[in-house]
Amino acid sequence: MGRYSVALIPGDGVGPELTSSAKMILQTINDNSNTKFTIREVEAGDVALAKYGKALPRCSADIIQKSQVCLKGPVGESAADVILVLRRLHDLFANVRPAISYPNIPNLSPRVDLVIIRENTEDVYLGWEFDADENTVVALKVTSEKASRRIAEYGFKAAMLRNKKKKVVIVHKANVLPKGDGLFARTCRSISQNYPEIACSESYVDTCAMNLIRNPEEFDVILTTNLYGDILSDEAAQVVGGLGLGPAANIGDSFALFEPVHGAAFDIAGKDIANPSSILLSVKMMLEWLADKYDDRCAFREGQRIEAAMIGLLRKNRKTKDIGGMLTTTDFTKLLSLSMY
Secondary structure, eight states, X not given: OEEEEEEEEOOSTTHHHHHHHHHHHHHHHHHHSSEEEEEEEOOOSHHHHHHHSSSSOHHHHHHHHHSSEEEEOOOOTTHIIIIIHHHHHTTOOEEEEXXXXXXXXXXXXXXXXXXXXXXXXXXXXXXXXXXXXXXEEEEOOOOOHHHHHHHHHHHHHHHHHHOSSOEEEEEEOTTTOTTHHHHHHHHHHHHHTTOTTSEEEEEEHHHHHHHHHHOGGGOSEEEEOHHHHHHHHHHHHHHTTOGGXXXXXXXXXXXXXXXXXXOOOGXXXXXXXXXXXXXXXXXXXXXXXXXXXXXXXXXXXXXXXXXXXXXXXXHTTOOBGGXXXXXXXXXXXXXXXXXXX
């Protein structure tokens, strides 16, 4: 039995609607299992920026720091000032984004079950841009052996635990960037020697992008750098039906943050039509992480319940409008909640 402290960022746009769905499911688990939650909402994003002058106010950062885990709704224009800061503060070095084909969802292949694991602390996301002159900007792409080794270890261990194809493809562009991407590729290659059970290959990022469309079912674990992983994960989400189905984890040694992959979607905010699947699958990932960190099998089972209930609804064609159904955000969440137990 575990009671977990969760910092919840409602976010902007459709964020409050999605986090409301997440709270409903967490309350359902709280009421029907030995897995319990203490949820504290914290302000971060565009609304916080307007109110406090900072997208991530100190009071919010302090609450997140004192929590065991963070669940975040999508944030608007100030997204980088929230998620990039939290990644640095908590050293969330692994970004994990699964892409799975679910029943009755229009997709490119019904047999996709892959995960993109990307290094989450370096690359151009450090924001090191400089004016070379009034008409030229230089952006620095940072790659270190330490960060490359750490994400490679994480990626190969993840491939071992998936118990599926046991395949890792290292994605880079070392033919154009022989120093930076070459360092990443060499480091991942050296780590692969410690995992003889894993079939390891390499791919240039453009070839990988093409093969995600051509043969998406052939992938298992894609291991890559920050920028490439960001782009490929959105492509992979579209391959299996859209960003509304895409969860994401930002994982460190002692803390993790979970969020939908999509943005704040201001154009549909307040209409109760946003697909909550992305945040509900993020809750599933959160429960699995808590289960692993605190050796809590109950938490793991509750995460599995969420996905099983979602699959059951999709098989009956009970879907939100963006994926061909007629349900509202609230209706889908209520049905999923009722289907869990």
